[in-house]
Structure formats: structure tokens, C-alpha cells
Amino acid sequence: GNSVTQMEGPVTLSEEAFLTINCTYTATGYPSLFWYVQYPGEGLQLLLKATKADDKGSNKGFEATYRKETTSFHLEKGSVQVSDSAVYFCALSGWGLPYDKVIFGPGTSLSVIP
Amino acid sequence: SAVISQKPSRDICQRGTSLTIQCQVDSQVTMMFWYRQQPGQSLTLIATANQGSEATYESGFVIDKFPISRPNLTFSTLTVSNMSPEDSSIYLCSVIPGTANGYTFGSGTRLTVV
Numbered sequence: 493g494n495s496v497t498q499m500e501g502p503v504t505l506s507e508e509a510f511l512t513i514n515c516t517y518t519a520t521g522y523p524s525l526f527w528y529v530q531y532p533g534e535g536l537q538l539l540l541k542a543t544k545a546d547d548k549g550s551n552k553g554f555e556a557t558y559r560k561e562t563t564s565f566h567l568e569k570g571s572v573q574v575s576d577s578a579v580y581f582c583a584l585s586g587w588g589l590p591y592d593k594v595i596f597g598p599g600t601s602l603s604v605i606p
Numbered sequence: 607s608a609v610i611s612q613k614p615s616r617d618i619c620q621r622g623t624s625l626t627i628q629c630q631v632d633s634q635v636t637m638m639f640w641y642r643q644q645p646g647q648s649l650t651l652i653a654t655a656n657q658g659s660e661a662t663y664e665s666g667f668v669i670d671k672f673p674i675s676r677p678n679l680t681f682s683t684l685t686v687s688n689m690s691p692e693d694s695s696i697y698l699c700s701v702i703p704g705t706a707n708g709y710t711f712g713s714g715t716r717l718t719v720v
Contacts, residue, residue, distance in 0.1 A: 535714035598648045
């Protein structure tokens with residue numbers, strides 16, 4: 493079936509460090525891939541997306557590339573800030589899922605310390 | 607993309623009581639979705655609400671516990687009935703502008719049952 497796997501957290505980084513959060517997926521066909529972010533005490537926001545292989549989604553300095561050959565969509569940022577502290581969810585939707593259902597990964601908590 | 611207003615943003619309720627959560631969208635949408643996020647967990651889809659028909663519930667969720675209304679194309683409510691401490695969670699409504707755009711979420715309702 494369709495599923496999303498993320499690296500386990502929590503992840504703690506110093507400010508200006510490089511961030512990678514791994515995400516791999518299992519799906520039939522060619523799903524769309526997303527990263528959502530949840531800041532403390534808030535709901536979810538779409539951070540970036542990619543709809544086909546080799547697409548790169550980017551927003552707020554974050555990037556992720558849709559890699560069909562490795563079924564991955566790893567999130568990266570070159571220099572994290574304290575304000576990036578949040579929980580990050582990888583997700584997929586489309587292709588073969590009923591009524592546009594979205595499947596979320598378990599989430600990865602990121603803490604950035606000054 | 608759609609803008610969703612969700613209320614209340616948080617509430618503390620006594621066990622055995624019920625709480626109704628409202629979700630208002632600034633545009634007409636066919637389907638609205640209700641999610642639960644238990645502490646430290648990812649999102650779990652409760653049900654899908656179509657205007658003019660009964661909601662479709664996911665496995666493990668029943669209408670008696672989580673009745674949903676969808677009176678028009680811009681509004682929906684979720685009621686958490688006969689609450690227990692295990693219902694303490696964040697409840698989020700969402701819509702999909704399009705499959706390739708992922709979900710847009712409300713800001714969530716943080717429910718604590720005491």
C-alpha cells in the first residue's frame with residue numbers, strides 16, 4: 493500500500509547548521525509529494541511540493557527534490573534558524589488514492605538552538 | 607489558495623460533555639476533511655464531508671462519536687461527543703484546492719478533556 497517514512501526525531505541543530513530530513517515513500521504510480529510544517533501551537537502549513545519526478549520544490553530556503561529512482565523526497569536547508577523549530581511532515585497524494593486522500597508521515601521534530 | 611477559519615482555537619472540557627468545532631472556508635469546496643492529531647503523533651483522517659450527503663468515516667471512527675454537518679459548500683462542523691481524556695488532541699479541518707496542491711488546513715482546535 494501507500495506509505496511515507498521519515499527519519500526519527502527529535503533533531504537538534506545549532507543555528508546556521510545544515511539540515512536534512514529524510515523522507516521515502518511507497519506508492520503505486522506517480523504521486524505528488526509535499527512537506528508540511530507545524531510550528532508550536534499552530535496548525536499545518538504547506539511548505540513545498542513537487543508533482544513529478546525530478547521536480548524541485550522550494551520555499552523559505554527549504555528544498556526537496558522528487559527522486560523517483562530512490563522514491564525519496566528529502567528536505568534540506570543550508571542554514572537553519574531558531575525560527576525553523578517545528579515539526580515537519582512529509583506527505584503524498586494522488587494517483588490511486590481515493591478522493592484525493594493524503595497520507596502523512598509520522599513527522600520529525602526539529603529544534604534549533606542559538 | 608483557500609483560507610480556512612476554524613474555531614474555537616482551544617478549549618478545556620469536562621469529560622462526558624460534547625464540543626462542536628466549526629470550519630469556514632472563503633470559497634466553495636466540494637469536500638472538506640477532518641483530521642485528529644494526538645499528542646506527539648501524525649495526522650489521522652477522521653472523515654470526509656461532502657455537501658448534501660452523509661460524511662464518510664475512516665476505520666476506527668463512528669458517526670455517534672464524531673457527528674459531522676456540512677450544510678453548504680463553505681462550512682462544516684465536527685462534534686466530539688461524550689468526551690473522555692483520550693479525546694484530548696488537535697482537531698484540524700482541511701480542504702484540497704487540487705490534488706497537486708495538497709491540503710490547506712485550518713489553524714486547528716486544541717482540545718483538552720479533564
